[in-house]
Each structure stands twice: as structure tokens, then as C-alpha cells.
Amino acid sequence: MAFVSLHNFSVDGIAAAVPAYSEKNTDYPYFSEKESKLFTKTVGVEKRHIAKQQRLTTSDLALEAAKKMINALNWEKSEIDFLIFVSQSPDYYLPATAIILQDRLGLSKNTLAFDVGLGCSGYIYGLFTAANFLQNGQLKKGLVVVGDVSSYTINKEDKSTYPLFGDAATVTAVSYKENAKPAYFDLHSDGSGYQSIIIPDGGTRNLISEESFKVKDFGNGVKRCNLEVSLNGLDIFNFSVTTVPNSLKEFLQKINKTPEDIDYFVMHQANKLMNEMIRKKLGFSKNQVPYSIDKYGNTSSASIPLTICSELKEVAENKPLKMLLSGFGVGLSWANAYLETNPMVCLPVIEV
């Protein structure tokens, strides 16, 4: 039972970067006017930022966010003990992108750096890993870099994915802080659902071959090859509106909180209709649950910190906050966190 409370953990700052290039779903050529309207109304995505046009990687975006974050916090680069890179779109098959970022950021060679391969649940896993490193005070400062550039692995003629996903990378600066309020985490996995969101080829299970590049027509406006994301939206939908709210209800019980005790409930920006169902099931009011999916789409693991930068900057900078966070999706993997933050550095969303 992965339910854990961790101490002495502080979130000092959050920064998010997106590519400057963006597309509106009203301009998506494979939607009729009606489909586009319905998509905006239900899924909630109006605009997405796309890295592919500018040939930016997740780490290119993260680099800009990290530089600004380090400056804003006045941190010495030599003080940064670790860098965790959470992504499913690394720069290379190998080596790990976290190590390349250590060098590109000019961090010390004593920096501990590694990648974590998770998607929608990744932000919580990243914070959880960082909080574990920090709690006994031997490591003092770290960066949790979280994000994806999904645009490289999505077929423009796939209506189930192309209008949904956006690209973004985020940096959360974390540190050891004695007597910080405990942070609570609750983490889950169900590998039986691994096929629900999958890029089938290119790993060692299905080696890349000529066949991998062949675009197939799956009907209903879905065309893609096996090197691109396949999304079974209905499978994910049911998981998201049953398993996820149930796990959140149990989590709130374990930490002895009700929605009234929480300032903001920031969810992975999966799909507006789905997120609203989760919100209603848990009894949170609309103003407790911020959305950025309209402006950025579903940005995978980046969506929670991106939403904080985009929607909660003012309050996060000026007030202590009680926050409930929840990430869920590809894996299947889902995780919840409860944090009490102090006023932090929250940078406006950076366009690269």
C-alpha cells in the first residue's frame, strides 16, 4: 500500500515553458465546424503549443524554464544536489536526458541525475521521489523537471489524439526545509491496462521495422502508424471516472481532509468533461479546480505544474496553500498528493 507521509519537504518554485508556435482547434483541417465546436465544448481544448515546428525537445523547453527558475530563486548552481527528469519523450533512447540537462544547465558533476519514464501521473511520482531524497536532510536542493513533447509521436490525421495533446516542460524547485508541514502521497499502478495508451513499436518488444512506418486507417478519423500514440479514449475515460475518484476519496479519508479543507485541487488536464465528472464526484466547487486545458491541451506530466503557473501564479506567490494534486493515465498509473505550500516563486508561463 503506497501511502506515505514525508517530512521536511518544501516546494520553492515552479516554472513552465511551452513552444511559441501554437495551433487552434478551429483551424484543425480534419474537423468539421460542428466537430470542432463539440470537441471544444466537451474535451475543452481550444489551443495547443507544438514543439515539432521549432524542432524543440522536452529538454530544450525545460532548459529555459530551469535557467529562469534558478535565477529567480537566487540559487547557486553548485548547491543543486539532484535533477530528476520525468518524461516519456526523452532526447535519446540513451543516455538519460537528466544527465544532459546537468551539463547544459552547468550544474556540478556531483549532481545526482536520472530519468523517470512516466506520463500523466509523472508529476506526483517526481515530487514523491524528490521528497524522499530530501526528508532526512542529506540532500538539500533539487530540480524536478517534468514534461513531454507529444507532437513528435502523434499523427495529424488522428482525430482522437492530435487535437488533444500539447507540448510543455516544467521545473519544480524543491528543498529540505526543517519542520515543513508533512506532504502526503498515494501511488498506484495497473499494468493490465498498458495497451490503453501506447506507442506500440520502437522499443525492444516490437522492434522498429519498415512495417512500423506504415500509416493504417482505423476508421472514425483515426490514421496512424505504430510509432505513434494509440489512445483508447473510452477505456481511459472509464478508468478516470471510477478508479481515480475512488482513489481520491480514500486518500482524503486517510489524510483526514474534506474538500472544504483544501484551497485548490489541481488535476492532470486530461479532458474537461472527464475532469468535471471527477470534480463533481468529490464535491469540489468550480473555483477550487483550475483548468489550463483550453490554452495548452493535455500536456501529459506537465499539466499540473503548468496549470499552477498559468492559473494560480498570484495566489501561489502570495499565500500559503493547501493543495490536492492528482495525476492519472498512461500505464495505467495514478497518484495523489497533498501539500501545504508556503508562498513560492511561480513564474509566468515562458514561451520558447
Place this chain on the structure above:
Amino acid sequence: MDTLNEFINKLKTEFGEDYDVSGIDEKTKITEIDWWSSMHALIIIALIDSEYDVIIEPEELKNAQTVEDLYSIIAEKING
């Protein structure tokens, strides 16, 4: 629990703003409506969840032949 007619009216209200719903009745085959797509499946599942606190599996929706069948599935779930 709503009557079958009340359920049909809720479906019509949900989609009436954007689509021609005048032909929808208890015999309508949902997945064969000419404007039907997987997004409408999500909307119907969400509507049923918020109105009746019941989750319909996508498979059940696919297998439901008509609006009346769907209504029966909901009723069955409510009555346990």
C-alpha cells in the same frame, strides 16, 4: 428514477442545441444516429453519471441496441 420519456427528453436537451434530435425515440439505435461519434459516447456516459449516479461501460453503450435498452441498463444498475 426518471421514466423512459423523461430520459429521452434529457438526451434531447443534451444534444438539441447542436443537432437535429426530433427523430429520437425509444426505438432509436444510438450508435447509428447519423451524427454519432465517440465524443457523443463520452457525453452520454457523463450525462448518465451526473443524472443517475451510474457509470455505463463503453461496451454496454455499444451493445445497447436502442434508447430503451440503454434505459433498462440504467434502471438495472440503479436497482442493483
